Amino acid sequence: MSSDPTNWTKSSWKNYTALQQPNWPDQAAVEKAINDLSVLPPLVFAGEIRSLKQLLAKAVTGDAFLLQGGDCSENFSQVTAPNIRETLKVLLQMAVVLTYAGGKPVVKVGRIAGQFAKPRSSDTETIDGVELPSYRGDMVNRSEFTEDARIPNPKYMLRGYNMAASTLNLLRAFTRGGFGSLQRVQAWNQEFVTQSPMGRSYDRLAKQISQAIRFMETIGISSDTPQINQTQLFTSHEALLLQYEEALTRQDHITDNWYDCSAHMLWIGERTRQVDGAHVEFLRGVHNPLGVKLGPTYDLDEVKKLVEKLNPQNEAGRLTFITRFGMKKVEKVLPPLLREMKKEGFKIVWSCDPMHANTYTAKSGHKTRNFNDILSEITCFFETHWSEGTVPGGVHLEMTGNDVTECTGGAHNIVDEELASNYMTSCDPRLNAEQSLEVAFQIADMIRS
Numbered sequence: 464m465s466s467d468p469t470n471w472t473k474s475s476w477k478n479y480t481a482l483q484q485p486n487w488p489d490q491a492a493v494e495k496a497i498n499d500l501s502v503l504p505p506l507v508f509a510g511e512i513r514s515l516k517q518l519l520a521k522a523v524t525g526d527a528f529l530l531q532g533g534d535c536s537e538n539f540s541q542v543t544a545p546n547i548r549e550t551l552k553v554l555l556q557m558a559v560v561l562t563y564a565g566g567k568p569v570v571k572v573g574r575i576a577g578q579f580a581k582p583r584s585s586d587t588e589t590i591d592g593v594e595l596p597s598y599r600g601d602m603v604n605r606s607e608f609t610e611d612a613r614i615p616n617p618k619y620m621l622r623g624y625n626m627a628a629s630t631l632n633l634l635r636a637f638t639r640g641g642f643g644s645l646q647r648v649q650a651w652n653q654e655f656v657t658q659s660p661m662g663r664s665y666d667r668l669a670k671q672i673s674q675a676i677r678f679m680e681t682i683g684i685s686s687d688t689p690q691i692n693q694t695q696l697f698t699s700h701e702a703l704l705l706q707y708e709e710a711l712t713r714q715d716h717i718t719d720n721w722y723d724c725s726a727h728m729l730w731i732g733e734r735t736r737q738v739d740g741a742h743v744e745f746l747r748g749v750h751n752p753l754g755v756k757l758g759p760t761y762d763l764d765e766v767k768k769l770v771e772k773l774n775p776q777n778e779a780g781r782l783t784f785i786t787r788f789g790m791k792k793v794e795k796v797l798p799p800l801l802r803e804m805k806k807e808g809f810k811i812v813w814s815c816d817p818m819h820a821n822t823y824t825a826k827s828g829h830k831t832r833n834f835n836d837i838l839s840e841i842t843c844f845f846e847t848h849w850s851e852g853t854v855p856g857g858v859h860l861e862m863t864g865n866d867v868t869e870c871t872g873g874a875h876n877i878v879d880e881e882l883a884s885n886y887m888t889s890c891d892p893r894l895n896a897e898q899s900l901e902v903a904f905q906i907a908d909m910i911r912s
């Protein structure tokens with residue numbers, strides 16, 4: 464089938480191979496869940512999606528910076544007000560640090576309110592000789608290692624929709640209702656971070672911002688403006704479960720265009736970005752900003768075909784390439800990609816995911832990542848872009864506002880033996896609040912100089 468836009472429908476992906484889909488045992492139950500979902504209200508709105516695209520267009524030219532981050536895999540049991548608030552707080556702190564250093568707007572996009580489905584390297588997991596289907600995210604099955612928990616249940620897609628809706632509801636309240644106001648910049652410092660070196664650096668910066676706002680008010684400039692007293696956090700997740708994404712895809716009455724209203728931005732994972740695959744077919748037809756993960760084994764011709772298929776109009780802000788090469792390979796594999804895309808004149812937001820190709824298993828058996836490796840990949844990403852004359856437009860992180868021990872290193876130098884003390888993730892290891900802030904300060908140092 465050709466990629467002529469006129470051939471696209473929200474279900475045309477069904478004519479292509481979709482990898483990483485659950486083996487649902489009961490097809491009738493899947494149909495019922497999808498029918499229910501397809502009449503529920505959209506989670507986000509076309510106008511908001513268009514605003515995000517305009518902001519991302521600025522990240523193509525270096526006039527804005529994309530900060531995308533959140534859990535590897537959100538869990539239903541963790542959808543609580545404190546967790547949502549802590550994730551938002553650390554994203555806001557990082558954005559302040561980056562805005563101050565970079566002198567340009569930071570576009571905040573959470574891996575939040577829908578990041579419930581996971582691609583896996585293996586279909587099964589074996590522990591002590593027992594083999595069970597892999598955990599594929601809370602929208603598919605449960606992470607406990609029992610036969611019952613691992614059976615995919617389509618009702619979890621409806622639960623995922625409801626969890627996303629309540630997360631978004633709280634995020635909208637926090638960002639619009641004063642919590643995200645720059646007047647509260649000092650209050651975003653988490654208690655457990657305040658006494659750390661990062662917490663103290665943040666506190667100094669926050670005080671300067673508060674002083675600047677007071678100064679403005681003293682000379683009669685009102686701080687009662689949305690630029691000061693509101694903020695915006697967009698949502699994103701990997702568009703993996705195509706039936707769920709199709710059910711939330713709606714036609715906008717103003718433009719007649721189709722939008723996937725499950726999140727503002729969707730990305731295609733490293734494992735599902737085949738040019739002739741179902742994920743690319745589905746996403747080419749919706750008008751959201753799209754991310755595509757690119758790992759070190761990319762093929763240049765395929766990448767070009769991806770751009771032609773996903774962004775035939777070369778619209779700025781439509782396509783973000785999220786490179787995840789690993790600190791050992793990035794220096795070798797990033798330059799040829801940048802050169803070729805630049806030669807073609809493709810308008811791309813370049814974002815660095817320093818997490819997914821730096822994963823290793825610690826002596827304790829925990830899946831982890833080391834802070835210095837993460838930082839090395841980020842540093843190499845920036846330096847390579849600068850030497851190639853392209854724009855390092857953003858970062859993509861797995862992180863949480865909580866005090867977890869999942870990644871080693873950082874200012875507190877978490878060591879392998881400490882990973883067990885608060886290892887909470889059900890999939891990949893996340894930076895904790897302090898490590899996330901440290902990443903922001905390190906990037907700030909780079910962009911300032």
Ligand SMILES: O=C[C@H](O)[C@H](O)COP(=O)(O)O
Pocket residue numbers: 535581582583584585819890891
């Ligand atoms: O988050 C991404 C993937 O699901 C994850 O990196 C794959 O991990 P696995 O190799 O444990 O399946």
Ligand SMILES: C=C(OP(=O)(O)O)C(=O)O
Pocket residue numbers: 535582701731732733734756757787819891
């Ligand atoms: C699965 C993920 O990444 P990737 O597709 O890059 O492996 C992820 O972002 O959690």
Ligand SMILES: [Mn+2]
Pocket residue numbers: 535536819861890891
């Ligand atoms: Mn992950």
